[in-house]
Amino acid sequence: MKILITGISGMLGVDLYRVLRGESHKAPKVLRDKYEIVGLDTKDFPFPSPLREEGSGEGEDESPSPPIHKVDITDFKAIKELFSQLIPDFVIHTAAYTDVDGCEKNPDKAHKINAAGAQNVALLCWKLDIPLMYISTDFVFGGESKVPYAEFDEPCPINVYGKSKLAGEEYVKSLLDKFFIIRTSWLYGRWGKNFVETILKLAREKSELKVVRNQVGSPTYTLDLSQQIKKLLLAYEEQKSALYGIYHITNSGSCSWYEFTQEILRLADIKDVKVVPITSKELARPAARPQFSVLNNYRLKRKLGSSMRQWKEALKDYLKKE
Ligand SMILES: NC(=O)c1ccc[n+]([C@@H]2O[C@H](COP(=O)([O-])OP(=O)(O)OC[C@H]3O[C@@H](n4cnc5c(N)ncnc54)[C@H](OP(=O)(O)O)[C@@H]3O)[C@@H](O)[C@H]2O)c1
Numbered sequence: 001m002k003i004l005i006t007g008i009s010g011m012l013g014v015d016l017y018r019v020l021r022g023e024s025h026k027a028p029k030v031l032r033d034k035y036e037i038v039g040l041d042t043k044d045f046p047f048p049s050p051l052r053e054e055g056s057g058e059g060e061d062e063s064p065s066p067p068i069h070k071v072d073i074t075d076f077k078a079i080k081e082l083f084s085q086l087i088p089d090f091v092i093h094t095a096a097y098t099d100v101d102g103c104e105k106n107p108d109k110a111h112k113i114n115a116a117g118a119q120n121v122a123l124l125c126w127k128l129d130i131p132l133m134y135i136s137t138d139f140v141f142g143g144e145s146k147v148p149y150a151e152f153d154e155p156c157p158i159n160v161y162g163k164s165k166l167a168g169e170e171y172v173k174s175l176l177d178k179f180f181i182i183r184t185s186w187l188y189g190r191w192g193k194n195f196v197e198t199i200l201k202l203a204r205e206k207s208e209l210k211v212v213r214n215q216v217g218s219p220t221y222t223l224d225l226s227q228q229i230k231k232l233l234l235a236y237e238e239q240k241s242a243l244y245g246i247y248h249i250t251n252s253g254s255c256s257w258y259e260f261t262q263e264i265l266r267l268a269d270i271k272d273v274k275v276v277p278i279t280s281k282e283l284a285r286p287a288a289r290p291q292f293s294v295l296n297n298y299r300l301k302r303k304l305g306s307s308m309r310q311w312k313e314a315l316k317d318y319l320k321k322e
Contacts, residue, residue, distance in 0.1 A: 001035050001237075004088035006073060006121060007095030008039030008066060011192025012135065012222045014046060016092065017066055019226035020233075038086055039068040040079070041095065046191055073117035083124040092133045092229070093121045096165070100139070103161035104287035110164040118168030122175045131178035131236075131244075133229070138185035138217060138250070140166040143290025148254075150296045151183075151246040159287040180236075181246045182229065185295055186260075188318065189222030195257070196318065199264045203273045213258035213277035217293045218250040221314035225249055228300070228308060235304055243303055248295035251311035263312055267319050 003020065007013045020035045039045065045065045069086075071078045073095050096114050097103055103110035118134060125132040139162035140155035157163045172179050188194035202209055228249050236243050255263070258277045265273060280289060300306050308314075 001089045002038065002086070003035050004038050004040060004083075004086060004091045005066075006040045006091070006093045008037075008068060009041040009043045009045050010094060010098075011189045011194065012187060012225065013039070013041070013094050014191035015189050015222040015226040016094065016229065019223065019230050021064075021066075037066045038088065039066040040071050040073070040082065041068055042070060042072055044068065044070075073120055074112050076120045076123075079120055080124060083128060083130075087128065088130060090131050090133070090233075091121060091125055092135070093118060094135045096135070096168075098161075100159060100161045100289070101286040103164060104159055107160045107164075110160050111167065114161070114164035115167035115171065119171040119175075122172045122179075125178075126175045129178075131180075132172060132176055133180040133182060134168060134172045136169050136181050136183045137162065137165050138183060138293035138295055139290060140169065140183065141290055141293050143215075143292045145292055148294040148296035149248070150298045151248055158290060161287060162290075177244070178241070179244060180232070182225075183246065183248050183295060184220050184225055185250045185293060186217045186219040187222055187225070188219060190318070190321070191222075195219075195260065196264055196315070199261050200268060200270075203265060203268075203270050207272065208274045208276060209261060210276045210278045210283075211258045211261045212280050212283055213256045214279050215289050215291055215293075216254050216256050217290075218252070218254045218295065219260055219311045219315065220250045220308075221311075221318050223318075224251055224308055224314050228306065231304060231306055232300075245299065247299050247303075248297045249300055249308065250295050250297060251308050251314045252297075253310045253312065254294040255311065263315060264319075267316055 005013055008017055017037055020037055045068050069082050071082050097110050140157050141149045142156035142158050155166050157166050169181050188196045261275050
């Protein structure tokens with residue numbers, strides 16, 4: 001199966017590539033060759049390549065980084081050419097403008113990349129009859145709920161990022177029958193700027209950190225999400241259309257950013273930094289955030305009988321640099 005991953009050089013894209021490729025050079029070659037992965041991004045794949053870094057033997061894995069096509073998803077002509085040249089069997093669309101406050105300040109850019117860009121990808125998938133997996137976000141919800149949002153709950157985004165990602169979802173749903181929409185939340189991973197690394201950096205520089213306590217969500221490790229996506233793909237090869245639709249995939253359990261910070265510092269054994277809980281009003285960032293955006297992974301359990309591990313376990317592994 002030839003899979004095109006858009007945004008392959010991003011935080012999730014790199015882990016998805018690693019996992020779909022068989023995770024490391026130690027995986028049997030047959031597993032590594034199960035999927036032919038091709039990447040699309042505006043930037044280079046981060047080097048050193050993860051597979052090479054893990055110490056593949058000489059000659060064992062000569063070209064561990066994926067072929068990357070430097071194409072902008074907002075350039076319809078360019079991605080049309082690429083799709084006709086590659087004819088992938090499956091597309092995973094992770095590319096997005098993910099700076100939430102940046103989106104608030106540049107709404108046109110947010111809609112161009114997150115909505116119109118997704119529409120371009122969905123249109124080509126429709127033309128060429130290619131199944132599409134679109135990665136979306138907990139920020140499509142407004143945060144008024146007191147219980148975790150299920151896949152069938154009505155989205156109601158409160159910021160530009162959420163609105164632009166929801167518009168992307170709408171294009172995918174209206175153009176395609178063969179689609180997956182994967183909503184995830186509070187991502188952190190080895191290959192991108194993320195909250196965990198920000199806290200560790202600040203903890204080295206300051207004796208006191210002020211962190212928001214009135215936003216609750218589920219921190220999710222990109223490696224765990226990638227493994228779950230792989231399980232879904234493997235099941236899809238057997239069951240096909242029975243699996244299409246929206247899925248919520250996050251690590252289990254939930255916390256506030258304040259509790260997340262306390263756990264990061266505890267696991268990193270940093271004791272001399274005081275964490276002060278504040279409200280989002282006090283922080284006054286450009287984009288509003290949902291106060292509660294925990295996602296019920298209902299369809300994952302129902303369709304795959306699968307569940308994600310607790311966020312604290314995943315964080316522990318991440319900090320061990322698994
Ligand atoms: N991060 C989170 O907490 C979070 C939470 C929920 C859902 N998500 C969703 O998960 C997906 C992956 O997120 P991530 O955190 O891995 O994002 P990321 O690290 O920002 O990766 C996105 C990649 O897409 C590239 N890209 C941006 N605009 C592009 C364009 N016009 N054409 C082609 N490539 C483009 C980016 O390049 P540049 O870096 O050069 O722009 C980057 O390499 C996104 O769809 C996001 O909405 C993320």
